[in-house]
Amino acid sequence: MTVKTPTSCRPYTLGGVTSGPPCCEPVPHVRIADLSVAYGGNTVLDGVSLDIYKGCITALIGPSGCGKTSFLSALNRLTDLIPGATVKGKVDIAGLDVLHPQTDLLALRRRVGMIFQKPNPFPLSIRRNLELPLREHGTRNRALLADKIEAVLKEVGLWDEVSDRLDSPALALSGGQQQRLCIARALVLEPEVLLMDEPCSALDPISSRVVEELIERLRGRLTVVIVTHNLAQARRIANYAAFFWMTERVGKLVEFGQCIELFDAPQSVLTQAYVSGAAG
Amino acid sequence: MSERVFTSAIWLGAGVVTAFFLWLLGDLVWQGAAHLSVSFLLSDTLDSGRSGGIAAILLSTLLILAVALLAAIPLGLMSAVWLTEYTRRDNAWGDAVRMSLDVLAGVPSIVFGLFGNAFFSVYLGLGFSIVSGGLTLACMILPIFIRTSEAGLSAVSDDWRRNAAALGMSRASVLWHVLLPTAAPAIAAGLMLGVGRATAETAALIFTSGYVDRMPTSLLDSGRALAVHIYDLSMNVTGGDQAAYASALVLIILIVFINTGAWALSERWLARKVTFS
Numbered sequence: 001m002t003v004k005t006p007t008s009c010r011p012y013t014l015g016g017v018t019s020g021p022p023c024c025e026p027v028p029h030v031r032i033a034d035l036s037v038a039y040g041g042n043t044v045l046d047g048v049s050l051d052i053y054k055g056c057i058t059a060l061i062g063p064s065g066c067g068k069t070s071f072l073s074a075l076n077r078l079t080d081l082i083p084g085a086t087v088k089g090k091v092d093i094a095g096l097d098v099l100h101p102q103t104d105l106l107a108l109r110r111r112v113g114m115i116f117q118k119p120n121p122f123p124l125s126i127r128r129n130l131e132l133p134l135r136e137h138g139t140r141n142r143a144l145l146a147d148k149i150e151a152v153l154k155e156v157g158l159w160d161e162v163s164d165r166l167d168s169p170a171l172a173l174s175g176g177q178q179q180r181l182c183i184a185r186a187l188v189l190e191p192e193v194l195l196m197d198e199p200c201s202a203l204d205p206i207s208s209r210v211v212e213e214l215i216e217r218l219r220g221r222l223t224v225v226i227v228t229h230n231l232a233q234a235r236r237i238a239n240y241a242a243f244f245w246m247t248e249r250v251g252k253l254v255e256f257g258q259c260i261e262l263f264d265a266p267q268s269v270l271t272q273a274y275v276s277g278a279a280g
Numbered sequence: 281m282s283e284r285v286f287t288s289a290i291w292l293g294a295g296v297v298t299a300f301f302l303w304l305l306g307d308l309v310w311q312g313a314a315h316l317s318v319s320f321l322l323s324d325t326l327d328s329g330r331s332g333g334i335a336a337i338l339l340s341t342l343l344i345l346a347v348a349l350l351a352a353i354p355l356g357l358m359s360a361v362w363l364t365e366y367t368r369r370d371n372a373w374g375d376a377v378r379m380s381l382d383v384l385a386g387v388p389s390i391v392f393g394l395f396g397n398a399f400f401s402v403y404l405g406l407g408f409s410i411v412s413g414g415l416t417l418a419c420m421i422l423p424i425f426i427r428t429s430e431a432g433l434s435a436v437s438d439d440w441r442r443n444a445a446a447l448g449m450s451r452a453s454v455l456w457h458v459l460l461p462t463a464a465p466a467i468a469a470g471l472m473l474g475v476g477r478a479t480a481e482t483a484a485l486i487f488t489s490g491y492v493d494r495m496p497t498s499l500l501d502s503g504r505a506l507a508v509h510i511y512d513l514s515m516n517v518t519g520g521d522q523a524a525y526a527s528a529l530v531l532i533i534l535i536v537f538i539n540t541g542a543w544a545l546s547e548r549w550l551a552r553k554v555t556f557s
Contacts, residue, residue, distance in 0.1 A: 076446060078442065078445060078446055081441070081442060081445055083368050083370075105448070106448040106449070106450060107448065108448070109445065109446055109447065109448035110447075110448040113446065113447075114446035116439065116442065116443065116446075118439060120437075120439045120440060120442075120443045122440060122443070122444075122457075122458050123440075123458070123461075123462055124457070124458075132447075132449070132453075132457055133447040133448070133449060136447070136448065136449045136450070136453055137448065182443070185447065186446075186447065189447065189448070
């Protein structure tokens with residue numbers, strides 16, 4: 001594995017990323033050490049060590065089945081929901097020992113939001129979708145709820161589209177709108193880390209672009225970890241990239257570094273082959 | 281040719297079933313409607329049911345049903361939730377519970393009646409009473425109710441469970457706000473199957489809530505259920521046929537009412553809590 005800790009403060013300009021505060025000071029936010037995930041004794045991800053930097057967008061790339069989603073799910077302990085899953089190693093999010101058995105999962109997941117591949121609003125109204133997590137975490141004041149909901153809907157660019165029908169079913173929205181609602185639902189809890197598992201892959205190109213722009217706007221405020229199979233998308237939005245590969249059915253981290261370097265000057269032949277489209 | 285024979289056979293099969301049902305219903309309405317009146321519903325039973333009405337019997341039936349539902353709904357929902365949300369699908373203990381429920385669902389009602397008599401009436405000392413009868417019916421409703429509710433809950437997409445977990449929502453609130461409302465139609469259907477079975481029940485009630493056709497004054501009084509009344513009138517009381525027909529008609533109307541009511545309630549609950557596109 002090749003990990004290059006960036007030292008130079010090079011502004012990231014590839015692919016039209018010009019907005020958002022520069023994030024060239026690599027401050028580790030999520031520190032992962034020797035992480036491995038197994039399902040029912042079958043190791044699917046092994047020995048991943050990696051620092052994810054604060055306020056940056058880190059893309060996880062690699063072929064299907066190489067453990068990217070397992071990696072992501074270990075960061076908010078969603079692996080706990082999978083029968084027979086075991087996670088070993090250490091994950092530290094700003095001092096919080098994620099994998100410690102006594103860690104308060106509800107509080108952890110409030111700090112670490114997650115977006116899934118398939119947009120999945122609850123079968124409730126648009127408003128209730130956003131109210132539910134807020135109420136769950138103690139916000140009950142109606143005016144405050146309304147303010148937060150409006151702010152977050154504006155943030156994801158849905159306000160103008162849905163402000164007149166907040167009480168209509170969320171499932172009546174288009175796929176792209178549903179995904180933005182899911183992002184809003186995660187953001188409304190003001191998480192510090194946002195995990196995204198192929199958030200655009202179920203969307204049409206236009207909706208995908210809208211969601212992508214939304215992710216770019218999060219840069220600097222949140223630490224975003226995004227799994228994507230769309231290499232062009234990774235190039236466009238990510239500051240850092242981690243390349244996973246599967247050897248003998250076990251996923252491993254092959255290379256991690258600044259996105260621009262991983263794509264243009266990969267250290268590993270595997271990365272070279274994958275990003276150039278020759279393997280994977 | 282064979283296509284036409286096949287089609288005719290299908291139509292014939294469906295036709296025979298429908299015809300029998302219509303005949304039964306028609307006969308019931310034809311024979312019972314004449315005897316059915318408001319005073320029949322509201323007056324006391326006289327001369328073993330040959331004359332008078334069914335006020336006490338109607339009230340007893342509703343009370344028995346209420347006791348049964350009050351006991352069965354919370355217990356049943358909790359069991360269904362335990363089976364779907366708190367045990368793994370391959371859990372041996374869960375499988376054992378499922379299997380016992382399936383066996384129980386097929387047990388003849390007379391066996392429930394004898395159990396209810398031995399356990400509720402005698403062992404717990406509740407005697408021949410509305411409570412004993414209601415609790416016995418609850419035992420009968422539970423297997424069907426739990427299994428249907430479980431199926432309803434299992435059918436709710438796991439994506440919502442994952443999403444809710446990822447939002448840091450507790451299991452209880454996911455259940456309350458997302459899973460139960462989404463599964464409400466299945467739960468209501470299970471309840472209807474159970475209530476239908478319970479309302480029409482005779483064997484389980486004869487030994488538990490008893491025969492007494494007086495107006496019950498408390499839940500510990502014996503009370504005669506409609507089905508028991510019909511059975512008694514048609515089997516043991518000569519000259520009670522007219523009243524039996526009328527009571528049977530009331531029973532059918534009652535079941536239709538309860539079914540529509542529960543269905544409407546679940547729809548309303550669904551519309552309030554959950555909105556589908």
